[in-house]
Structures are given as structure tokens and as C-alpha cells.
Amino acid sequence: MNKIIDRTLKERWISLHVENEVGVLAKVSGLFSGKSYNLQSLTVGTTEDETVSRMTICVKSDDVTFEQIKKQLNRMVEVIKVVDLTESPIHMKEVMFVKVFNLDAAGKEELFQIARVFSADIVDIGVDSGMIECKLTTRKNNELIALLKTKFHRIEVVRGGAVAIESISTCCI
């Protein structure tokens, strides 16, 4: 029978528990490049168990591809557990620094205001520049960058990629 397949691309999140070994990151990222999966972000760090690392992965894909990605990850010997976070209540944050240049006095004032509204901090300042440090959701960070771009001439951005963990209580996202 002809099946209708939904090919809309959606953003999805995976928490991946892997062996803390040399080469595992290369193997996981190699899977994404080798099979042309659209990797948005990948972070990795150790956990309470020093033999286990945890990756937070964001991909943009359709339903069928996403199922395949999870299966392919599961197939790897070094992968201990694949947790799909897309539909679960989670806590997720991404660290980001933004330098803003060529600020006059009014510009600095505006930068402080924006930082306050976004619950971000100004952590460094120069004669005509300032630096924002924030840990927001990826989406919120995107919005902040978009806003800063329209308000100021030149900015410099570095972001850490998101880390996520399942919620303890189930009502917060």
C-alpha cells in the first residue's frame, strides 16, 4: 500500500550515554557526516560515572530519518543508551558570550537593558565595547543574537552548544 510519509524537518534532541573512550566522539560525529544527517549541535562531557560520557545532540530531520538516526546510534558498541528528549520535559541551557563593539554611551545603556531583560550578565566592559554572558535556551540565544545584530553594528559570538537533562518534576520545560 502506498504510505504517506511526513517529510517535514523538525528540530529534535537526543541525550546519548557513551563509553568515555578515545574515538567515540569521532565515531558519533562521523555517523552524522557519513550518512548526511543534519547535525545542529553536539556537546559532550563526563558524568558522575567517569567511564561514561554524555552527549547532547540536536538534529534537524524528518520522522523517518530521526528513527534511523536513533537506531544507527543504538547499533554502535560504544553507545550505552539513546534517550530521545524531543517530547520529554527537560532542562536545557546553552552558554554563550557576545562581545558588542563600537558602543557610545546610549549604546551601552541599551546593552545593559537588553541584558537585564534576557536575564544575562554584562561580565566585561571596555571604552566602547561590552560583553554579555548568558546561559539561556538555544532558541532564546538565537533571539538575543538577532536582536543584538539589529541594534549594533558589530558583534562577536561564541556559543557552547546546549546541554540537556530530563526534569525531576514533570511540569517544567
Place this chain on the structure above:
Amino acid sequence: MNITGRKLFVKALNEEKVDTIFGYPGGMVTELFDELYKQNDIKIVLGRHEQGCIHEAEGYAKSSGKTGVVLVTSGPGATNIITGLADAYYDNVPLVCFTGQVSRNLIGNDAFQEVDIVGMTRSVTKYSFTVKDRDSLGKILKMAFYIARTGRPGPVLIDIPKDIQIAQGDPSYPEKVDIRGYKPNCSVHIGQLKKAYKLLKNAKKPLILAGGGVIVSGAQQEFREFVEKVNVPVVTTIMGKGVLPADHPLYVGNGGLHGKYASNLAISECDLLFSIGTRFNDRITGDLNEFAPKAKIVHIDVDTASISRNVVVDVPIVSDAKRALERLIQWAEPKKTTSWLKEIGIWNKEYPLEMRRDKGMTPQIIMEHINANFSDAIYVTDVGQHQMWATQFLKMNDGDKLITSGGLGTMGFGFPASIGAKLANPDKPVVCITGDGGFQMNIQEMATAITNSAPVIIVLLNNQYLGMVRQMQQLFYGKRYAATCLRKRITCPDDCKGPNEKCPPYTPDFIKLAESYGAKGIRVEKAEDINDALQIAKNNKSTPTVIEFVVSSDELVLPMVKNGKPVSEMILN
């Protein structure tokens, strides 16, 4: 008491009951070869090129069900086995390949014969690993064999630095391993299987599609019993060829790109496709939107990742083919499929697999003679037109086995694989069906066959072309035979339109070549001589026999589905 890494290496091979290693020495594995020299339980088969070694190990593994073992040196030795790893990966062959590596303190220095082989092979191995400390060696060796042969089998690469080979350490080889990230599935979901059987029971035009998974899991007997009990027609993939003899009343033929007309029509017309052990490769499905358009699809496969990957299925079942079939047999009741079988029979008569009978020594006639001359045989093919003809015309009676490179389509696979098969099955006739292109890709293994007493029979179909590509050029590229004529020399005219009396002679002379290695060579140019040549080869138990069949260049593999078209649209003549 501590022992060296090299001693533990040999101990591990003994514990795993390895009797043969296919290898090629070099600077970073001399320690291991030296340790192997001191014992008699494991035989070393010295290939003449590392690619030959790994294909030999594949042939050995595929024909015996054992795990093939390869031992090569670092650097070029390691890179030379990559094609074989990929081949084994796609065709699910259990292999454990050991590569030497420079000592740990030199890794990363671009040392002599150093390559990051683990990095290079990650995407074509089931597991690959560089041993980083002597005390983990035992556990890693155990893991390698366990991973290679369980679940969906595949190649594992273990890279052993030279200093670890000589370092003292833990003497023990573990009996068991527990890998938290690797738990091969060994049960079957009964509810899903019941659902699948119910669909089969209610279907009017059911069709079973059997792939290589049925053979890999050793389920031929169960498969046959099930099929005969339910009375449902069977189409196979290339890798599934041989699960039923070609003459079996329920066997339709191969499906897919060069499948039989009746098989592909049956796939397009069936209302239930009951597939076992196939990953629905594009060579089978053609245009996915038009694949089995009227059917519900059941898919049994040991690998979760193969299910609903290419084809969206109605009933997915993650299971080893054998386990699922054992259960299905218990429920199986005969179905009334007379009119459906009749329908398939009519298609079969409409376009049977048949080459013209007035064209002299066609590949079909050669295959028919092979069928008549051998039984209980192992057939090994290379890749190309001859491979398709073999899968179309070999009868595959009980006891026969077909070994071929299906997933990767590796030219150069056939001949070394046949040597491996012969070494694993010295009492069975092993017939390597190959072409003049593929045979030359690993022709140096003639020496391996001679020195290891592997009297394989090489059926060489010489059409003087890279025939499969030539066929595409003839049909789709205006007969522009770019780089496919193996006779073409620098002196040939640029606008050559095919063979004529001015063509230069073929090189090499395969008969002289065979003789120079100490093998027997027979050239056959007429159909009358086929039988005698096969008889001579069959009786030559001391050396390989090369039978060069000089066949026409313009024979095509038909039917043929054009790339990207539905399988029901075939080029028939």
C-alpha cells in the same frame, strides 16, 4: 605469572578455536608471526596481497560458518584490507582482522608505516579499536570475536601496537564478556509474529522475499519447511539465492535490477510481501514509490536499523531469521495459492530467462553445463555480468552454496574468496565463476592457491570487456565504449565502435599465465568443448584449473531495470 602480549594473542586464537589465519607479515607484526611459528594448531595462509588475504578469509567464513581471521601489518598492510572490510560489513561476514601498529610512543608522529587505521575504518566495521594497554588485551580480543559473530555478524578490526605485543601482563583470556552497549537481540516478539502470520493467512496473493539473512542465520531447512507448509511462492535477492533449488515449484526467481520478469511482476502484484533477512537494498526495490504498491509488507530482520529504513513496513519484526521461522513453522497451514501460482506461471512463460539458442557458446549454455557437472558444490562469483548470469542460471540444488559480493559489489572478490572456500571445504568442488576484468584484480592470488594446494576451478568468462559497464554504454550512452575494452591499446582509433578484425590481441594470455603459476589452463571457444574442459578441471585435484571461455562481447544481462525506475518496468530484449 605474567605473559607477553604475543603469547596471549596466540592463546586467544586457540581458545576461539581458530584453525586458519589469512595473513601477510610486515615490520609491526613480526612478533605475532614469530609466536605463530612456534605452534602447529593454527595454519597461516600467506596471500600475495592483503586484499587477497581478507577476501580469502571472507570465502572461508561464508563457506564454513566460522569466523575468518586476518593478520596484516600496519600502514599499507592495514589500508589494503579496507575494501575487504567494507565488503564484509555489507554482506554480514564475521571477520576478526588484526593490524599491527607502531609502538604507543610513536603513534601520532607520522612514523614509518603508521596510519590511523581505526579512524579510517570506523564506518565499515562493526567495531574497531586500538589496544592501549597490555592488561586490556585479553578482554578486547574476546570482545572482538564475540561482536564479530553475534547478532548481525560483521568485521571487527583490532589494532595492536608493537610494544603491547611484547609487553608482559595479565595471562588470562576471559571466558565471557559483558558489553553494556552491545546486547544482540536473541528473542522474537511473538505478538508481532502472530500479526504477520495472520496477514499471510488472509492474503490472496502472498509472496515471500528471502534475503541473505536466511542463509547467514543458517535457516535454509526451516525456511524450506515453512514455505512448503504454507505453499507460498518465493522470490529471492541475490544474497538469498540458493535458499530453494531453482527447480522448486514454489521458487519464482531472483527479484530486482536483473531479476526475472515473473519475480518483479509478482513483487508488483502481490498483496502481501513477507520478507525475511533483506535490507531492501536499492538493487531490489528500484523506484521506492512503486515498490510492491499493492502489498502490505512484513519485515523480519535481525538488525533494527534495517527495518523501515528504505521501505516503510506494516509489521516490523526484529529477529534472527532462524528463530522466527522455527516459530512460524509451528503455526503454518497450507494456503490455497493455485490461481496465484498459475498467474506467476503465465508471466514466467511470457518472458522466461532464456538466451538465444543459435548464438553458439552463450553464458547460459556454460552455466547449464556447470549445473550438469557439479553437485554439492560451492560456487563463488566475482562481480559483473557473469555474476548476474550465475545467479540467473545456476540451479542451486540441495547442498550447493553460492558465495558472492552482494552489497559492496567488489570486483576482485571472487577468486580469493574461492581459495578461502576451498581451504575450508577441501572435499567439495569449488567453482569460481569470474570475468576477465575481476579475475585480473586479484590474479596474484594464483600463487596463494598453488602454494596452499587449493585446486579451485576457475570458470573465466572472457568477453574482452568490462561487460556490466559496457552494457550500460550500449543501452544508455550511445555505444560510446569509454574505457571498457580490455583489448584497447594506445594505437587503437578513438572512434572504435566495437570489436573487429583489426583489434589487437588480448593480454594477458590466461592459459600461459595459469601455466606460469603451475596451474592448468584450458581455452574453450566452442560449446562442444565445454563438457570435456569441466571434466578435466573436476578431475584435476592437484592444482587450480583456469578454463577461459571466449564468449561474445555483446551478450547482455536481461531483464534489466533502469536506475531509478520501478521494478515492473524492465528492459526485456
